Amino acid sequence: MSIASALAICPDLVIVDGEDLTPFRDVSKRLYALLRSYSWNDRVERLGLDEVWMDVSDIIEYNVELLNRHDLEHSWFCLDNKDPEKGFAFDARGFAGQVYGREKVGLEGPGTGGYEGGQAGLLRTKLLLASHLALHLRLKIEEEGYTTACGISTNKLLAKLVGNVNKPRNQTTLLSLGPDDGEETVQRFMGSHQLRKIPGIGGKTAAALSDYFISQSKPGSSSPPNPKEITVDDLLSCPGLSPSKLDSLLSSLSSSSSTGTGTGKHILSLLQGHDPSPVKPARSIPTQISIEDTYFSCPLVTIEQIRRELVKITGSLLKRMKTDLMDDDKKRWLARPKTLRLTTRPRTDPKEGRGYGYGRVSKSQGLPGYVFNNGNAHGDDEIVQRLVAETLLPMFRELNPLNPRKGGKEYSIGLLNVCVTNMDSIDPTTAGGGGSGGGGRDIKNMFMRAREFTVYDPEHEHADNTGTQPETEAELLEHSDVDVDVDVHAGDPSHDPDLNLDMSDTSYESSNGKARGSLKNNDNGDPSTTNHQQQQHPVSTIHEQAQAQAQADRDTNHHLGTNMSTNHYYFHIEDDDEVWDDSPDNVWNHNEEEPTEEDIDYDDLRDAEGMSCVNGDSDGDGDGDGDGIKCPLCNHFIPLFALSAHERFHSMEEFEGELD
DNA sequence: TGGGGTCCT
C-alpha cells in the first residue's frame, strides 16, 4: 500500500519522513559478528540485513571424526579445533529441529541409513551434526534477544528454501541422502515450489517461464493456469524443455540473475536444486554505500529543492562512510571509494509505473579527495556543501538535461540516490600506519544480522556439478555445445558432501500467551532459554532446550491449528512466505483478551531497534511489501517507520478521551 | 509503493 492510499484510508495517520535504518544495521552487525565468531573459515555471507549463509563444512567434518557411535546420546560438539573443551553436549541419536524428507530419524535404528551406512550415511551424519550446530547458534542468537529460522542443506539454494519450511522460530534440515533417495527428495522439494519462489528466479524470469508453460499447455487441457502458481514441476513437465529453449526464452532479458545465471542451463539446474555458488567469505568493507530518498507523492521541481535534498542525503552518506569505512577510532580510512554516483528517477506518467526501477538513470564521476579530509572543525558541513555544489548538482543537470514537459524550467524528480563505490581498500593488517599492538583479530566491526547460514565442503567445491555429471572429458568439452542435455542428471549426491546451513530469521512468540511484544527472552522469563540454566548445566540443558523447543513448537502448531501465525509477533520476516496472509487474526488472536494500552509496550514492539516487522508481500511481486506490525489497538498494519508516530496517535486519542 | 544491497552485461 502506498503512503498515499494509506492516508486516504486513515487521514490521521502520521507519516514520519524517512526511515532510518541505522538501528537495523547495528543489530545486524552485532549478530553477524556473533555468527562469524563461530566460523572457522570465515565463509559467512550475508544477504540483506537479516540473512546469513555459513559454510560450516570444516566444522562438521571435524566433528564427524569425533563422534563416538557407541554412545551417540552423549556426544560432544567441538566448536574450536584448538580447544576440545569448547563446545556443547548433544544427543546425536536424532536431528535437532525439523527434518524434510524421510522420517525424522537419527543415526540409530533400523533402516536409517545409519552411522555407517556408506556415503549416504555419512551425509546424513553430517547433516545431523549441522542441525545441532544450527540449533546451538540459534540459541546463542536467542540469548541476544532475537529469534531465527534456519535451513540446513547441501548448498545455499536448498538451505535457504528449506529454511522456510518450518518458518517461525524453527529449523529444518533437508535430508537428501544419496542416489537412492537424495535426488528424489530434492526434486520433490524443489518441484513443489512456485517458480518465483526460487532464489535467482525473479519477476522477469518467472514471467517468461510462466508464459512458456502456458503456451505449451494450452492445447491439451484444463483450467486456466494462474501464472503465479505455476510450479517447478509444471515447468519441468514441458516436453520441449531444454537449456537452449530456455536460453531463447530468456534472451529478451538483457541479463539474468545474480547467481551467475543468465543461461537456460543455469536456470534448469536451479530448478533441480543445484547451486554451485560458494558461500562468499565475510567482507569487512561493503562494495557500495548509498543513500536515497523518494519523492513519489511530491516530486521535486525546483533546483533549490533538489539542492537541499542532495545536501541532506550527502550528509547522511558521509556519516555512513565514516562508520562503515573508517576504523573504530575514526582515525583512519579503511577504504576510500573512488567513484561517486548520482541516480535520479524523473517522475513518469502514472501509467508507466511498470518496473520497480523503471526510469532510473545515473551518472558516475570521480569522488573528490577532499571528502576524506577529516578533522575539520566545522564538521562535515563544508565538505557536504562543496560536494553538492561542485559535483552533485552539475551531475544532476547532466542527468536531467532540460526541463521536462512542464513547459517551464521545472524538474519532476521522484527519487534521488547518492552512492559511493569502487572502494579502494586499504588492508588493515598490512597498512603502514598501524597498530602494532594487535593484529586485526577483532571482528566486532562487521555488520550483520541473523538469517541464513550455510555449510558446505570447499574441498568438493570443484564438483560443481551437482548439475552435471563430472563426466571427465565431456566436462571439458562441454562448452562447445551446451544445450542438449536436459536431464542434468544430478551427480551422485554422496559425491557431494557439502553441507549448507541456512539460518533465517523468524518470529517471536510471546511465551506466556500475553500479547507483549517483547523480544527478549530474558525479559519475559522464558525459562527454556535463559543464560543461567545454560551455564549451570551446559551438558544437559542444550539438549533439553532443543527438546523443549521442539515440544513447544509442536504444541504451538497443534493448538493453533494450521495457522502458525496466530498470536505471534514477527520480527523481521522473510519476504516471500505464506506465513502471513494479512488476515487480522494473524497477528492478534481474538481469543486473547484484548490488551489495554498499558499492556502494550511500544518500546518493546520497537525493541531491538525496530526489528519488529510483519511481512506484507506474500506473492513476491513487490506489492504490499513492508516491515511493520499490526497495531494491537486498532489492528491496522503499521510500517516500522511509522510506529512511534502511531503510538503518539493513540496517546492523543486517549488524551482527547476518544478512546474508550 | 521503500531503502537499501549484489553481480553481470
Next chain:
DNA sequence: AGGACCC
C-alpha cells in the same frame, strides 16, 4: 550505465 536479482 543499466538491468536483474536479493532483502
